[in-house]
Amino acid sequence: MIEKLKKLIDKEVAKYPTDKKQSAVIAALAIMQHHRGWLSQDDISDVAVYLDMPEIAVLEVATFYNMFDLKPVGKYKLSICTNISCMLRDADQIVDHLKKTLKIDFNEISKDGKFCLKESECMGACEGAPLLTVNNQKMYEHLDVKKVDQLLKDLK
């Protein structure tokens, strides 16, 4: 594990009692995933060693929480919410447009390796429906076809 990542994880570990490093496992996995784009088996093992956890306990967490990806997701993972509040404001049209434009279905990566499309559950921001996030961090709200086209252009 590289130093930069260790430092970020240490900051999370410091939030908990010294004998409870495991509490930082979600944060540690998120940090690893943000670095690589997804979580490899090595990442899981590294986190397990670093936090003194059985590897299986780390894998359990990585497979339980939806925002972790155990397979590559391209350069940009677009997670679009299709739940009720977004659905009522025509998220399905945005999904269709994205699938057509990128020539992919959910959980597939575009040919150029740039985009992966994921169907997401409620993101707790329904005021801005329909919406999507890029790589789990940046949210784009009040989407329409035009805005989506611009976003795809901006993501170089």
Added chain:
Amino acid sequence: MNEILDKNLNLEIKNKQLFNICLRTKHLKNSSSLETYKSIGGYEQIKKILKNKLDPQQLIDEIKISGLRGRGGAGFPTGIKWSFMPRDYDGIKYIVCNSDEGEPGTFKDRDIICHNPHQLIEGMLIGAYIMNAHVGYNYIHGEIWEEYVSFEKAIEEARKAGLLGKNIFGSGFNFELHAFHGYGAYICGEETALIESIEGKKGQPRYKPPFPATYGIYGKPTNVNNTETYASIPWIIENGGQAFMAHGVKNSGGTKIFSISGHVEKPGNYEIELGMPFEQLLNEAGGVWKGRKLKAVIPGGPSTPLVPADIIRGATLDYDGLAKIGSSVGAGSMIIMDDTTCMVTALKRLSYFFYEESCGQCTPCREGTGWVYRIISRIYQGQATHEDLDLLTDVSKKISGRTICALGDSAATPVLSFIKHFRDEFEVFIKNGKKLVN
């Protein structure tokens, strides 16, 4: 206790309006900054409490008078919940703020974190003092990373100003607060699942009892309250429980944020005085979009029963008002549906949500939610029979009440309420294999 509550029975009934308590900095410049919060008297309440070493029991009584109930959905009286925390326990105790809002239609905590984080921090400080806890966590929903980062900044700002950490206001009182970033699991909004998650495990709810107040994080006494609940506390301490109560109605003290989404002109958060008529709030949100007619409303998030337009029209928005029409306040996540909404399509999506988010621990929920989703999908694809509708009801009823946590009940609620009120739509779909509405 009963004498305290009896005082609330003679509340003057007045017209209800929008009134910002939790969102009172939202429209100010640099809403999230410490400076802005201080400009409206921020951190004066915890200062007063610590300087005068106010009696925790008196503060709890004030909160009981306010009528404040848990704003995350369960509506449990906050003052009573806080009194469950053992006073004489001399080990470590924790308080946790639950900002893991992921129930479809819920987005109020995000606004508080984004625009008024310091009021939340002050609310937690007051809670920590009352419950004598010295460490707290705010568990923030995974998908709102930017809000998590901004809350971390607010913590840092408070820490630098001596408002968090050791010897706050020279009183000898210590409190450390940390932000926890979730990673996409609706179930972690359930308080014991949230505790498991903070321990670094899968978010699977625990059996209760023991309740978190006796066995919480790492087995220590722990209090978990919703963001809006904590953020209401400083105002209550400043203005008194009676003043908060007076903004609401009997059994529903104070203000409550309703997050309105779906088919309205102006989706967003509206902090209302409890007891406001539904129609008034709908007007505030600009009415049903595109000049269409109202078909149905989910008043408090999908775990609260759906109500058709003609029933909700006369209702008031408070705990008793919504109970009277067979629904509930929930987290105030109001989803508006216009007359073009296909109820089968809507229920199919909600059922998928509960199937996807079931933690898999209890068989009735793990198997039942999948079964329900498959039946509704069959109806949607025109491959169902009339027996399927009864099967749907039967399976849902058999999930309800047979699981460790409330997710099972929540999964059954939309199915039962959608079919109760819009059975004809399901029957037409089964008969003709297509939507009744387009």
